[in-house]
Amino acid sequence: MAEPLRIALAGLGTVGAGVIRLLETNAALLRARSGREMRIVAVSARERHKDRGVDLSPFAWVDDMAELAARDDVDVVVELVGGSDGPALALARKAIASDKALVTANKAMVAHHGAELAAAAERAGTALKFEAAVAGGIPVVKALREGAAANAIGRIYGILNGTSNYILSTMEATGAGFGETLAEAQRKGFAEADPAFDIEGTDAAHKLAILAAICFGAEVDFAGVTCEGITRVRAEDIARADTLGYVVRLIGMADLEAGDDGTTALLQRVRPCLVPKGHPLAHVTGATNAVVAEGNFSGRLLFQGAGAGAGPTASAVVADLIDIARGEIGAPFSIPSAEMAPMPRAEAGHRTGRTYLRFTVADRPGVLAEMTAAMRDAGVSIESLIQQGRQEEGGEVLVAMVAHEGPERNVQHALELLRGSDSFTAPPLSMQILGD
Amino acid sequence: MAEPLRIALAGLGTVGAGVIRLLETNAALLRARSGREMRIVAVSARERHKDRGVDLSPFAWVDDMAELAARDDVDVVVELVGGSDGPALALARKAIASDKALVTANKAMVAHHGAELAAAAERAGTALKFEAAVAGGIPVVKALREGAAANAIGRIYGILNGTSNYILSTMEATGAGFGETLAEAQRKGFAEADPAFDIEGTDAAHKLAILAAICFGAEVDFAGVTCEGITRVRAEDIARADTLGYVVRLIGMADLEAGDDGTTALLQRVRPCLVPKGHPLAHVTGATNAVVAEGNFSGRLLFQGAGAGAGPTASAVVADLIDIARGEIGAPFSIPSAEMAPMPRAEAGHRTGRTYLRFTVADRPGVLAEMTAAMRDAGVSIESLIQQGRQEEGGEVLVAMVAHEGPERNVQHALELLRGSDSFTAPPLSMQILGD
Ligand SMILES: NC(=O)c1ccc[n+]([C@@H]2O[C@H](COP(=O)([O-])OP(=O)(O)OC[C@H]3O[C@@H](n4cnc5c(N)ncnc54)[C@H](OP(=O)(O)O)[C@@H]3O)[C@@H](O)[C@H]2O)c1
Ligand SMILES: NC(=O)c1ccc[n+]([C@@H]2O[C@H](COP(=O)([O-])OP(=O)(O)OC[C@H]3O[C@@H](n4cnc5c(N)ncnc54)[C@H](OP(=O)(O)O)[C@@H]3O)[C@@H](O)[C@H]2O)c1
Numbered sequence: 001m002a003e004p005l006r007i008a009l010a011g012l013g014t015v016g017a018g019v020i021r022l023l024e025t026n027a028a029l030l031r032a033r034s035g036r037e038m039r040i041v042a043v044s045a046r047e048r049h050k051d052r053g054v055d056l057s058p059f060a061w062v063d064d065m066a067e068l069a070a071r072d073d074v075d076v077v078v079e080l081v082g083g084s085d086g087p088a089l090a091l092a093r094k095a096i097a098s099d100k101a102l103v104t105a106n107k108a109m110v111a112h113h114g115a116e117l118a119a120a121a122e123r124a125g126t127a128l129k130f131e132a133a134v135a136g137g138i139p140v141v142k143a144l145r146e147g148a149a150a151n152a153i154g155r156i157y158g159i160l161n162g163t164s165n166y167i168l169s170t171m172e173a174t175g176a177g178f179g180e181t182l183a184e185a186q187r188k189g190f191a192e193a194d195p196a197f198d199i200e201g202t203d204a205a206h207k208l209a210i211l212a213a214i215c216f217g218a219e220v221d222f223a224g225v226t227c228e229g230i231t232r233v234r235a236e237d238i239a240r241a242d243t244l245g246y247v248v249r250l251i252g253m254a255d256l257e258a259g260d261d262g263t264t265a266l267l268q269r270v271r272p273c274l275v276p277k278g279h280p281l282a283h284v285t286g287a288t289n290a291v292v293a294e295g296n297f298s299g300r301l302l303f304q305g306a307g308a309g310a311g312p313t314a315s316a317v318v319a320d321l322i323d324i325a326r327g328e329i330g331a332p333f334s335i336p337s338a339e340m341a342p343m344p345r346a347e348a349g350h351r352t353g354r355t356y357l358r359f360t361v362a363d364r365p366g367v368l369a370e371m372t373a374a375m376r377d378a379g380v381s382i383e384s385l386i387q388q389g390r391q392e393e394g395g396e397v398l399v400a401m402v403a404h405e406g407p408e409r410n411v412q413h414a415l416e417l418l419r420g421s422d423s424f425t426a427p428p429l430s431m432q433i434l435g436d
Numbered sequence: 437m438a439e440p441l442r443i444a445l446a447g448l449g450t451v452g453a454g455v456i457r458l459l460e461t462n463a464a465l466l467r468a469r470s471g472r473e474m475r476i477v478a479v480s481a482r483e484r485h486k487d488r489g490v491d492l493s494p495f496a497w498v499d500d501m502a503e504l505a506a507r508d509d510v511d512v513v514v515e516l517v518g519g520s521d522g523p524a525l526a527l528a529r530k531a532i533a534s535d536k537a538l539v540t541a542n543k544a545m546v547a548h549h550g551a552e553l554a555a556a557a558e559r560a561g562t563a564l565k566f567e568a569a570v571a572g573g574i575p576v577v578k579a580l581r582e583g584a585a586a587n588a589i590g591r592i593y594g595i596l597n598g599t600s601n602y603i604l605s606t607m608e609a610t611g612a613g614f615g616e617t618l619a620e621a622q623r624k625g626f627a628e629a630d631p632a633f634d635i636e637g638t639d640a641a642h643k644l645a646i647l648a649a650i651c652f653g654a655e656v657d658f659a660g661v662t663c664e665g666i667t668r669v670r671a672e673d674i675a676r677a678d679t680l681g682y683v684v685r686l687i688g689m690a691d692l693e694a695g696d697d698g699t700t701a702l703l704q705r706v707r708p709c710l711v712p713k714g715h716p717l718a719h720v721t722g723a724t725n726a727v728v729a730e731g732n733f734s735g736r737l738l739f740q741g742a743g744a745g746a747g748p749t750a751s752a753v754v755a756d757l758i759d760i761a762r763g764e765i766g767a768p769f770s771i772p773s774a775e776m777a778p779m780p781r782a783e784a785g786h787r788t789g790r791t792y793l794r795f796t797v798a799d800r801p802g803v804l805a806e807m808t809a810a811m812r813d814a815g816v817s818i819e820s821l822i823q824q825g826r827q828e829e830g831g832e833v834l835v836a837m838v839a840h841e842g843p844e845r846n847v848q849h850a851l852e853l854l855r856g857s858d859s860f861t862a863p864p865l866s867m868q869i870l871g872d
Pocket of ligand 2: 446447448449450451452480481482483484486501515516517518519523541542543544568569572743744745746749
């Protein structure tokens with residue numbers, strides 16, 4: 001048996017404690033599969049004496065986690081602290097600069113600094129691995145970096161945030177509103193006390209930017225993700241979608257666009273969409289994540305599983321450790337980072353699609369005429385219109401429409417024409433309708 | 437850029453031609469991702485002058501494919517001929533013995549000779565890779581060998597044969613019978629002229645044996661797979677299942693069993709099952725494959741995609757070539773083959789479950805009493821019984837039952853008690869009901 005793989009663990013929260021438990025529980029199996037013992041030598045967190053439900057006594061304790069990167073008895077630093085910058089980034093940089101392999105679950109850091117860290121790791125000839133940063137326990141980074149690597153990927157998309165999916169699928173099952181469902185998700189531990197990162201789409205955008213970089217060979221461009229969360233989705237939208245044959249899901253999607261001049265541009269978006277009930281993503285409920293990759297030879301591939309949680313995330317962290325123990329380290333984003341260039345951002349406006357539009361309007365004559373006139377003036381043709389159900393409190397009425405396949409720009413234009421109209425009791429909501 | 441990876445291709449049929457097309461179409465991308473050019477140097481098949489829709493002129497032609505293994509200008513032999521033994525096996529042995537890497541899509545060969553070939557490859561320090569042998573374009577071998585490698589796998593199961601799934605899901609959609617649907621599948625190219633391998637479950641059993649070896653570290657044991665195909669499933673069974681909230685799918689499933697004496701035994705089965713409509717596998721229709729792995733930390737992972745076809749299978753073959761080009765070769769079945777021991781076969785009989793039973797009986801008094809008495813005598817308790825619908829031609833009546841959770845042995849015993857009864861117009865069919 002080869003030398004043990006000596007591990008330093010920074011961060012002993014949900015994921016960190018999960019990794020310790022996994023390495024302990026599955027030790028024999030890991031030894032068999034990786035050919036080496038996986039040995040934690042040192043750990044760090046903020047509070048030394050917090051009870052974490054795991055025995056830390058076999059490991060050296062370090063107060064300043066940056067010291068982990070400097071230790072001679074460490075081969076791999078595992079960063080499970082979090083935060084795009086600050087101590088996590090400092091540790092990551094220092095670990096790589098010290099020729100240590102780095103494993104991280106930190107999507108925020110990889111989304112913001114992935115290009116820099118990958119370049120540094122390649123220069124140092126060491127590994128940078130982040131399977132746990134995307135879709136928790138689903139080995140989707142590996143699936144794209146390696147399993148589907150023979151393919152030009154046409155589109156990558158999926159359900160990348162468990163909290164949002166839990167909320168949307170619970171609203172679907174119960175008919176309850178967003179606020180009420182969020183509060184319950186918080187009580188049950190499916191949403192954080194401060195849920196903004198999840199429900200505003202930021203967390204999904206982090207993951208999407210990482211996936212897009214792997215699939216399209218572009219430098220990670222988190223700032224280029226257009227992002228819209230689920231906070232404005234109402235119970236009524238879900239009911240209307242259901243009537244029309246759809247469910248509502250928060251979808252992150254990225255694809256390429258070839259310009260007339262031979263340039264290639266990248267479109268990255270996170271937003272709630274209507275998903276046809278026959279689509280595999282429509283069956284993804286609860287905190288589950290799922291990713292679809294469309295390869296030019298493989299066709300549509302689907303990867304599904306738990307998107308978060310101590311166990312699943314630890315499973316992904318340790319998969320990276322096994323790769324490192326086996327000496328399989330390769331380029332972090334599949335192609336060497338020197339070849340990953342920043343890619344121009346595509347304009348969404350000329351993309352075409354079918355769109356769901358929902359207006360909440362004052363219940364008075366002429367409002368429908370105002371809206372349909374704006375559609376007509378913007379060149380949006382209406383496929384169906386539902387103004388139904390009970391009148392809402394305060395004289396508010398809900399009008400839902402489906403616009404025919406057409407340029408998204410036109411829909412945006414129609415909404416601009418209507419902007420500021422005093423007929424609305426709340427800003428309109430538009431959601432893209434996903435194809436089959 | 438490193439040296440090209442020099443490839444010899446044996447077999448230029450569906451998959452072989454697909455590989456040539458893929459290497460051509462995605463050449464630039466493969467160079468970027470693997471860091472090397474993928475260069476076919478020599479090819480072989482039976483008929484030199486057959487039109488295969490691809491240009492073979494750049495490659496050396498070899499009449500006797502065994503010669504491919506002997507060439508000095510070849511790094512990897514890709515075996516796409518088929519057949520568990522014969523020329524494919526001879527080529528595989530010779531390639532490995534000549535220190536060449538071997539990539540194959542040949543599930544029959546890997547299921548029968550995987551242990552021998554893996555041991556030889558490890559001795560030679562070369563790669564043996566067979567991503568394409570299981571579930572076509574889905575990178576499930578990699579997902580289990582690497583992505584989920586941190587987990588003890590509790591169960592591995594899935595839809596492993598596209599032809600069978602196409603037939604069952606078409607019967608479900610159309611209400612047509614088995615024979616009629618098979619004939620149509622053959623016309624449409626979803627079933628071979630000789631469909632026995634697919635519809636009798638052999639093909640799924642090959643794949644299951646390979647997956648089980650990877651998940652459980654046991655020597656591949658194809659002969660240990662109990663196998664039952666879909667030929668006896670009738671339209672009426674699918675209709676009854678639907679009424680009860682299930683669909684019928686051909687499921688390959690493997691898991692371990694700990695004996696009282698500390699031994700571990702392996703249970704491997706392929707058979708039609710009732711799958712609850714809420715289960716992800718219930719939504720898998722057409723020729724799609726899907727694999728579920730239950731890890732002790734990851735939880736339930738699902739991998740889904742095209743199970744066959746030129747493009748998807750080529751995608752998997754070339755993924756293996758990329759691994760080899762990147763120098764990532766590892767143990768073929770995840771743990772070194774020296775540590776893979778033959779594992780005793782578990783007895784299915786004491787497993788418990790709910791069972792669907794269908795009898796076709798003569799329409800005469802006392803038949804129901806005869807059947808229910810046998811159930812009682814065998815200790816099978818009946819949860820529901822449907823004797824409904826029109827009387828079949830020739831006075832045949834269909835009786836479907838669901839037996840409560842209980843030992844499978846009891847159901848088998850009941851069927852034995854009834855064996856030979858002249859009340860039956862056809863042998864009874866029993867199908868396991870999958871949990872959620
Ligand atoms: N939780 C999940 O399901 C999940 C899933 C995928 C990815 N991730 C990612 O995994 C990472 C960790 O997540 P988590 O849920 O485990 O977080 P967590 O439970 O909040 O744990 C964070 C850990 O980092 C330590 N820490 C924070 N700031 C520190 C500092 N300045 N110096 C030293 N230690 C510090 C904390 O120490 P104390 O314990 O002493 O306070 C704690 O042990 C994040 O990047 C997250 O995005 C999490
Ligand atoms: N088709 C799929 O979707 C699929 C999916 C997964 C795995 N696979 C596996 O991939 C392998 C190839 O399948 P396939 O569908 O491509 O088969 P195929 O279309 O029948 O092609 C077989 C090829 O092997 C050649 N061949 C057969 N016997 C030979 C011999 N004795 N010497 C030299 N060449 C010989 C044939 O030559 P000629 O063309 O000259 O007759 C033909 O080119 C099989 O192991 C299969 O199980 C196939």
